[in-house]
Amino acid sequence: MVNLNIIHKNRSKKYNNLVIPATRSERIFDYFNYFITAVLALSMVLPVLHVLALSFSSADVVNMSGLHIIPKKFSLEGYRYILKSKYIWTGYFNTILRVVANTVLGLLTTMGMAYPLAKKKLPGRSMFTWFIIIPMFIAGGLVPSYLNIKELGLIDSRWALILPILAKPYNIIIMRNFFMNIPDSLEEAAEIDGANSIYILFKIILPLSMPIIATVGLWTIVDQWNRWFDCLIYIRDTNKYVLQVVLRRIIFETSVEMIDAQNNAKMAISQEVIKNATIIVAIVPILAIYPFIQKYFVKGIMVGSLKG
Amino acid sequence: MQSTKSVILTVKNRNKNRKHVLKAVWKYRYLYILMLPCIINFILFRYKPIYGVIISFKDYKVKLGIMGSPWVGLDNFKAIFAGTSFSTVFWNTVILSFYKLLFGFPAPIILALLLNELKNIKYKKLVQTITYMPHFLSWVVVAGLFIQFFSPGNGPVAYIFKAMGIKPVYFFGDPKWFRFSMVLTGIWKSIGWDCIVYLAALSSIDPQLYEAAIIDGATRFQRIRYITIPSIMPIVIILLILNSGSLIEDNFEQIFNFLNDAVLSKGDVISTYVYRTGLVKMRYSYATAIDLFRNAVAFLLVFISNFIAKKVGEEGIW
Known part of the structure; x- marks a missing residue:
């Protein structure tokens, strides 16, 4: 489990040393393997490319059937159209707002809980640990959660998208496990100098914990970017809609209100072009960063699979 | 050390022990302060909805609230x-x-x-x-x-x-x-x-x-x-x-x-x-x-x- 890459390299090297000529069936298997994996990878890329190509095409091309990979008749009318729509912009703004708020406040709350739980001497530690773990297994479910938000008067408030998922039990536990591996001696020196725990957490522990903070932070960012259901049920004011909900209304409900609120222009432009351009606008930020951040996510799965 | 000591004290003298716990809690007061936001958040947004599940045994009316709504059994x-x-x-x-x-x-x-x-x-x-x-x-x-x-x-x-x-x-x-x-x-x-x-x-x-x-x-x-x-x-x-x-x-x-x-x-x-x-x-x-x-x-x-x-x-x- 420790260093996967090294084991991997060693193994393939040793394979090469013990040269055994591949049999015919083995070679067929290899070709088959390359073929299957290539088909799978293509099945993931093509739908995105298709929509991308169509989003840059003019309306008459969109109605031509077949697979599009390169835009025929390049045109920006779809983008010109949706970028004039007010809701794309408010959607972006609201999404970025919830991503930032949840990441910053969420990390602070998570750290604030995880750090004390990492202290073995803390009175009531196991009780508080159970307090965190229980909600991983039992949850109120859709209706009680909704009624709770309603009772708290958070309907139509942006806080409804932030507070209910501020700190996740799983994140608290893995952060606690990380803190437990930091040697106590570092903190003891500061304690002797009279520093309190809050100071120690932010000045000593925080700089040492950047790997876990990056991991949990990136999970939160991607999760928040893609969230839509809470906005759908808690938010009625269209100005507070997040991007995913705007997208949903445009592609599934073909909501004219969403696209056409600002520009009362003629609907000469095809709905399809607008849909495609909206999808692309919503996924480009994620597609641009995911290859670089995926390793943090993979690492998280490994951390989670170890019993803590 | 501290905890083994307090275990022995439990047997000997309860009052003294209570003092001890309070002392330990006081010693870690900043840690409890750090935990507070998360605890309040969990009570309000994770435990309250769990409590809300009891409406499945009630005839929930918005006006009456969870407590006031009548029980209907199964x-x-x-x-x-x-x-x-x-x-x-x-x-x-x-x-x-x-x-x-x-x-x-x-x-x-x-x-x-x-x-x-x-x-x-x-x-x-x-x-x-x-x-x-x-x-x-x-x-x-x-x-x-x-x-x-x-x-x-x-x-x-x-x-x-x-x-x-x-x-x-x-x-x-x-x-x-x-x-x-x-x-x-x-x-x-x-x-x-x-x-x-x-x-x-x-x-x-x-x-x-x-x-x-x-x-x-x-x-x-x-x-x-x-x-x-x-x-x-x-x-x-x-x-x-x-x-x-x-x-x-x-x-x-x-x-x-x-x-x-x-x-x-x-x-x-x-x-x-x-x-x-x-x-x-x-x-x-x-x-x-x-x-x-x-x-x-x-x-x-x-x-x-x-x-x-x-x-x-x-x-x-x-």
């Missing part, structure tokens, strides 16, 4: 099983989940085995990175992409069908194809990501096992059959147990985004039904009761499969 549960609408969504859920488990569960295992046999490391990394991509997209986006791609009018899939002389199928608008489409899109979205756990298990296999097998003259297929597959069996069993509860669960975000009136007869599942009855028709108590029933069954399923796994000699999850 009336809500009786209403669930008396009507026919629940049994339809119940079986829709079970059948769909069964297909998902049957085809969706082995898919990442097979992919992991295939990737593990790829000798070109760069190509392997590339395929892996591409298969992770859907994990980072929301179901809203995935549904949007697929509806375009499989559009019976001018989508590329329909184009191929027409070229081969087959009548294009509307995968997401035809009840006959809806379950198939859900299984397929479900695999598409999660195969790459779910495969990570198995790849990790595969790379932790001791290479000496393979070397010994090669010296003994085992072919590549024999090595897969007798070393690779048995080595990942424990993790497969654990994940199967954890997934068994999903037989009565469904992926709300997926189904909700694909669901339309045309496929309601096959596509409507428990979670979409709970959403519709609970939040759209505002039958709060009824919908909560369904959720509670579903969770109880899911827990029972995990419990049973863990029991079976232990009986047949595999390691369970507890």
Whole structure:
């Protein structure tokens, strides 16, 4: 489990040393393997490319059937159209707002809980640990959660998208496990100098914990970017809609209100072009960063699979 | 030291001990202050809704609140099983989940085995990175992409069908194809990501096992059959147990985004039904009761499969 890459390299090297000529069936298997994996990878890329190509095409091309990979008749009318729509912009703004708020406040709350739980001497530690773990297994479910938000008067408030998922039990536990591996001696020196725990957490522990903070932070960012259901049920004011909900209304409900609120222009432009351009606008930020951040996510799965 | 001391003191003198605890609590006061925001958050947004589940035994009225609403015993549960609408969504859920488990569960295992046999490391990394991509997209986006791609009018899939002389199928608008489409899109979205756990298990296999097998003259297929597959069996069993509860669960975000009136007869599942009855028709108590029933069954399923796994000699999850 420790260093996967090294084991991997060693193994393939040793394979090469013990040269055994591949049999015919083995070679067929290899070709088959390359073929299957290539088909799978293509099945993931093509739908995105298709929509991308169509989003840059003019309306008459969109109605031509077949697979599009390169835009025929390049045109920006779809983008010109949706970028004039007010809701794309408010959607972006609201999404970025919830991503930032949840990441910053969420990390602070998570750290604030995880750090004390990492202290073995803390009175009531196991009780508080159970307090965190229980909600991983039992949850109120859709209706009680909704009624709770309603009772708290958070309907139509942006806080409804932030507070209910501020700190996740799983994140608290893995952060606690990380803190437990930091040697106590570092903190003891500061304690002797009279520093309190809050100071120690932010000045000593925080700089040492950047790997876990990056991991949990990136999970939160991607999760928040893609969230839509809470906005759908808690938010009625269209100005507070997040991007995913705007997208949903445009592609599934073909909501004219969403696209056409600002520009009362003629609907000469095809709905399809607008849909495609909206999808692309919503996924480009994620597609641009995911290859670089995926390793943090993979690492998280490994951390989670170890019993803590 | 401090704690052993206080244990001894408990026996000797209770009053003194209480003082001791208070002293310890006072000593760690800053840590408690740090915990406070999270504790308040959990009470308000995680524990309060759990308490709210009691409305499934009440006739909840918004004006009366959770406390004030009258108790009705098991009336809500009786209403669930008396009507026919629940049994339809119940079986829709079970059948769909069964297909998902049957085809969706082995898919990442097979992919992991295939990737593990790829000798070109760069190509392997590339395929892996591409298969992770859907994990980072929301179901809203995935549904949007697929509806375009499989559009019976001018989508590329329909184009191929027409070229081969087959009548294009509307995968997401035809009840006959809806379950198939859900299984397929479900695999598409999660195969790459779910495969990570198995790849990790595969790379932790001791290479000496393979070397010994090669010296003994085992072919590549024999090595897969007798070393690779048995080595990942424990993790497969654990994940199967954890997934068994999903037989009565469904992926709300997926189904909700694909669901339309045309496929309601096959596509409507428990979670979409709970959403519709609970939040759209505002039958709060009824919908909560369904959720509670579903969770109880899911827990029972995990419990049973863990029991079976232990009986047949595999390691369970507890």
